Amino acid sequence: MKQKEGREVYEQGLWQIYNRPETPEPWSNRGNLPWDDPDFSRRMLREHLDESHGAASRVTRERLMQIDRLWSWLDLGKGSRLLDVTCGPGLYAVEFARRGCHVTGIDFGPAAIAYGRDLAKEMRVENSCHFIEQDVRTMRLKDASFDAATFIYGQLAVFPREDVKSLLSQIARALRPCGRLCIELLDQDKVNKKNSTWWFTDDTGLWGERPFLHLGERFWLDEIQMSIERFQILNLENGEFTNITLCDQTYSVDSMVEMMKGAGFVDVEVYPAWDGTPLYDAGEWIVYIGRTLDES
Ligand SMILES: C[S@@+](CC[C@H](N)C(=O)[O-])C[C@H]1O[C@@H](n2cnc3c(N)ncnc32)[C@H](O)[C@@H]1O
Known part of the structure; x- marks a missing residue:
């Protein structure tokens, strides 16, 4: 395992996770996957x-x-x-x-x-x-x-x-x-309307080619019939933090x-x-x- 550089970078990411809004605002942070990012694409x-x-x-x-x-x-x-x-x-x-x-x-x-x-x-x-x-x-x-x-x-x-x-x-x-x-x-009747959280680690995948930690949360906003997924990804090699909000209006x-x-x-x-x-x-x-x- 590589030596971690810049402990503060990791700490910043962890504090962003800690300080996240309880429920993401609909359509905040683009509300979509970064399909147009060349690496993600x-x-x-x-x-x-x-x-x-x-x-x-x-x-x-x-x-x-x-x-x-x-x-x-x-x-x-x-x-x-x-x-x-x-x-x-x-x-x-x-x-x-x-x-x-x-x-x-x-x-x-x-x-x-x-x-x-x-x-x-x-x-x-x-x-x-x-x-x-x-x-x-x-x-x-x-x-x-x-x-x-x-x-x-x-x-x-x-x-x-x-x-x-x-x-x-x-x-x-x-x-x-x-x-x-x-x-x-x-x-709309078949959409999963339960809130949930999950996490996993991997070495390579949709979120990068380096070891990362993925923290996922799912919210169902009944008043507006929308599901929101929040993905918080911490790159374990360099501490880079990515926050993605995916909104699905039903x-x-x-x-x-x-x-x-x-x-x-x-x-x-x-x-x-x-x-x-x-x-x-x-x-x-x-x-x-x-x-x-x-x-x-
Ligand atoms: C789930 S994929 C489906 C692609 C294709 N219809 C298929 O079934 O193979 C969704 C596609 O929507 C595109 N997309 C999402 N938002 C977009 C936008 N605002 N403008 C253009 N393309 C967008 C993404 O880049 C992605 O290729």
Whole structure:
């Protein structure tokens, strides 16, 4: 074990842990994982590609079943223009392009986007699968430029309501008349509503390539139906302290349907548990398919 340098650095981290607010403020400290941090993004990419679990991206077998399902839900065909919002490493985007769609994927994870671009080249779809490295809250899309859009794996929940409203309105405008959007969100009734704490140590993982101590806390804020996770990580080699707050806003089915209608979607179909698609965690999710107004 390496000699610890700068005892005060460790002490500072420990005092920050000791002095933490009892419950984190919703949306404090960004309220999201540091996906756009280059080192974190590189480490997270390993998790996206790890076929032993589906925590960051679903495993290939499940992804292909989802893509089959999305193909019909979104009424896709060869030449359909598809927008993949928070596309991660492009595992869906590239497969949709391979099946004949023109896909634009947007995500702010640098390693994820770089991987998606390489994968598109490897699969020879680089001319029909484009990736944009950007925070989706700053994306500016041309009106009526897509036939369909996906916003999957619960990512809408990591944004405050006001951001959700403006993201949905922008996506609705970017879709042609009768265009379709798929949103996948955690089922509010199935979300774990218990507070908990846990800890572990490791030598390498999502939180770094050096020995670290991870202290986790989970809070359920019943009044606003939100879960907050706080991760406090102490790098044991240099004492560096990292504090991450991850907020997940849950929505009742009625309130999400209302929000989609408020943003310009007319028919909203609701599919609990992926409508029977056999994903290992399907029961935890609800899929919403919204359609924009027919102009004729
Ligand atoms: C759980 S991953 C899912 C990725 C992809 N949809 C999939 O299932 O493979 C969530 C993704 O959302 C992206 N993300 C989160 N917040 C974002 C933001 N504000 N702007 C752009 N991308 C964001 C992350 O970088 C990450 O790639």
